[in-house]
Amino acid sequence: MNNYDIELVSVSKSFAGLPVVEDLNLQIPRGEFVSILGPSGCGKTTTLNMIAGFNTPSSGDVRVRGKSQTRVPPERRNLGLVFQNYALFPHMTVAENVGFGLRMRGTPKAEIGPAVEAALRSVRLDGLGARYPKALSGGQQQRVALARAIAPRPTVLLLDEPLSNLDLKLREAMRIELKEIHEQLGMTFVYVTHDQEEAMAMSDRIVIMWQGAIVQQGEPDSIYRNPATRFVADFIGRSNILSVSWSAGEAAFLTLNVDGSPIVLRSACLTDPQGIRSCCIRPESIVLLDGTQELMPGQNRLDGVVRRIVNLGAHQELLVDIADGLALTVLVRSGRSSSPPEPGSTVTLGIDPHDVQVLSD
Amino acid sequence: MNRVLACLFWLAVGLVLLFITLPLAVVVAASLSPSSAVTFLPWEWTLDWYGALLTDRWLQPFLLSVRIATLVAAISGVLGILAAYAIVYERIPGATAIMAGLLSPLSVPQIVKGVAIVLFLSIIGLQGILGTPALIAAHVVLALPFVTRMAATSLANFDGNLDRAAQSLGATKRQRLQHIVLPMIKPGVLSGVTFAFIISFNNIPLSVFLVRPGDTTLPIAVINYLEYSLDPVMAAVNVASMIFILAVIFLFEKIGGFSAQLHGGSK
Numbered sequence: 109m110n111n112y113d114i115e116l117v118s119v120s121k122s123f124a125g126l127p128v129v130e131d132l133n134l135q136i137p138r139g140e141f142v143s144i145l146g147p148s149g150c151g152k153t154t155t156l157n158m159i160a161g162f163n164t165p166s167s168g169d170v171r172v173r174g175k176s177q178t179r180v181p182p183e184r185r186n187l188g189l190v191f192q193n194y195a196l197f198p199h200m201t202v203a204e205n206v207g208f209g210l211r212m213r214g215t216p217k218a219e220i221g222p223a224v225e226a227a228l229r230s231v232r233l234d235g236l237g238a239r240y241p242k243a244l245s246g247g248q249q250q251r252v253a254l255a256r257a258i259a260p261r262p263t264v265l266l267l268d269e270p271l272s273n274l275d276l277k278l279r280e281a282m283r284i285e286l287k288e289i290h291e292q293l294g295m296t297f298v299y300v301t302h303d304q305e306e307a308m309a310m311s312d313r314i315v316i317m318w319q320g321a322i323v324q325q326g327e328p329d330s331i332y333r334n335p336a337t338r339f340v341a342d343f344i345g346r347s348n349i350l351s352v353s354w355s356a357g358e359a360a361f362l363t364l365n366v367d368g369s370p371i372v373l374r375s376a377c378l379t380d381p382q383g384i385r386s387c388c389i390r391p392e393s394i395v396l397l398d399g400t401q402e403l404m405p406g407q408n409r410l411d412g413v414v415r416r417i418v419n420l421g422a423h424q425e426l427l428v429d430i431a432d433g434l435a436l437t438v439l440v441r442s443g444r445s446s447s448p449p450e451p452g453s454t455v456t457l458g459i460d461p462h463d464v465q466v467l468s469d
Numbered sequence: 470m471n472r473v474l475a476c477l478f479w480l481a482v483g484l485v486l487l488f489i490t491l492p493l494a495v496v497v498a499a500s501l502s503p504s505s506a507v508t509f510l511p512w513e514w515t516l517d518w519y520g521a522l523l524t525d526r527w528l529q530p531f532l533l534s535v536r537i538a539t540l541v542a543a544i545s546g547v548l549g550i551l552a553a554y555a556i557v558y559e560r561i562p563g564a565t566a567i568m569a570g571l572l573s574p575l576s577v578p579q580i581v582k583g584v585a586i587v588l589f590l591s592i593i594g595l596q597g598i599l600g601t602p603a604l605i606a607a608h609v610v611l612a613l614p615f616v617t618r619m620a621a622t623s624l625a626n627f628d629g630n631l632d633r634a635a636q637s638l639g640a641t642k643r644q645r646l647q648h649i650v651l652p653m654i655k656p657g658v659l660s661g662v663t664f665a666f667i668i669s670f671n672n673i674p675l676s677v678f679l680v681r682p683g684d685t686t687l688p689i690a691v692i693n694y695l696e697y698s699l700d701p702v703m704a705a706v707n708v709a710s711m712i713f714i715l716a717v718i719f720l721f722e723k724i725g726g727f728s729a730q731l732h733g734g735s736k
Contacts, residue, residue, distance in 0.1 A: 160637060182633070183639050183640055188638075195634040197648075253634075257637075
């Protein structure tokens with residue numbers, strides 16, 4: 109008996125001969141908040157549906173707490189499900205919605221009432237049990253859906269883009285709330301989304317899917333710092349991606365030639381230098397040097413001309429030409445004292461070699 | 470400009486409503502006239518003609534029509550739900566063809582259908598069921614396309630996520646049908662059933678071939694009466710059955726619960 113709530117063992121799924129998920133292996137430990145993140149069409153919803161039982165894998169095995177679910181229909185898997193469109197039963201009151209799972213399982217009436225109360229309290233909707241769903245706001249409806257899914261105490265809660273229909277402010281508030289509910293319940297959450305900010309904000313672990321396969325998984329921070337492929341670097345956060353090739357290794361640094369330009373970058377990444385194809389530099393890791401700072405050992409220095417500036421409020425986004433046809437996006441904090449450079453002015457950029465992440469594709 | 474258009478619009482609406490209701494007003498007025506000739510705008514009023522309806526001559530056909538219409542509504546309701554369930558929900562093989570077949574009675578004139586049913590029954594040696602059983606069967610054939618269509622549309626508009634949500638909450642197929650699917654398609658089915666009731670209750674072209682003498686439905690009794698006399702009793706019969714139909718529609722609307730809770734509940 110291992111400690112995994114959900115295991116996918118080389119699971120594949122194709123529709124009409126078209127592979128949607130290919131040879132997927134995934135283990136989700138008990139109590140973790142895992143996000144399956146990817147662009148639309150990457151196979152994440154199909155993966156969720158295979159866990160829930162609405163899609164049968166073409167090959168491979170889905171296990172819940174070590175037990176194969178191949179022959180278990182969705183209604184016997186004891187998994188909670190929250191949909192993007194809430195999918196509340198419009199002909200039932202909020203309390204009837206939340207109590208539905210327990211009623212269907214034949215729980216005695218005396219136990220259903222308190223369980224419904226508790227579930228509604230945990231999503232902070234106590235007192236609204238007698239209303240009908242359509243009398244509630246979008247955010248409240250999604251909380252009812254959440255309460256309905258957790259009331260029968262499922263093994264795992266599956267959430268399919270649950271916040272996508274809400275407006276931005278509410279979505280941000282709900283992120284925090286979902287995370288709190290997760291901590292309070294200690295239940296395993298599997299959260300499918302295409303929104304990388306959502307995944308970053310809530311998850312213990314992010315699983316990034318692309319073209320039916322997992323391309324990287326790990327803690328949000330480590331994925332952000334060390335993207336494994338060009339796709340991940342581009343998909344998670346903002347980044348400058350440059351095609352490079354390795355020219356020489358110095359003591360602790362690799363020297364990289366930027367393709368098609370005379371620019372040379374140093375990277376502190378320890379990896380097989382032969383396999384390097386590109387590198388990723390986060391816009392916020394580039395600093396503007398004004399000659400007063402001391403150079404760190406190995407620090408990259410690049411001269412460039414500011415092409416344009418976008419004011420983002422808290423930050424200024426600079427596009428800086430550093431060579432013919434080569435520009436870097438730089439994010440600098442808006443300061444009270446320092447004014448940002450004017451478009452057309454010459455600036456010097458500093459990049460720590462540790463912030464030059466090499467990629468193999 | 471917009472005001473002119475709005476005025477024209479309401480004028481058109483008014484004229485259409487007038488066109489529909491004026492003949493009914495004539496009938497209502499005629500049924501209240503004391504003279505035995507059918508007149509419009511009589512100067513005196515009476516309810517005597519309605520009293521004449523409370524005799525076996527009219528009560529028997531009325532009760533028979535109600536019995537037949539009720540059975541037709543119930544039978545076509547059940548069959549319509551089952552057909553729509555198989556076609557839309559289960560998507561059985563050949564669903565489209567089956568649907569087309571079920572809707573095909575709509576494209577055959579009722580007179581033709583009536584003759585065909587009589588001939589068919591006598592060929593297979595079932596002339597004995599002519600009369601009420603044949604009437605019920607024929608009306609079900611006539612009403613089924615409406616009920617099936619309405620139930621199928623409701624099922625097609627039914628959000629599959631509701632079903633999946635119920636399933637993930639542990640509901641078996643039977644429980645989902647009982648607690649989710651049927652309540653959700655109830656309004657559509659009930660309006661189909663209302664149609665079925667009215668179609669059967671008002672039917673002349675099919676019934677005329679299938680009734681047994683002395684055991685007629687209300688519309689056929691009216692036709693028979695009209696052959697010999699045209700007096701305000703006719704008007705009274707028609708007004709009475711109109712009121713009855715309105716009452717039936719009202720009743721079904723009430724049971725149907727076309728109330729706010731069924732609209733806009735799930736986005």
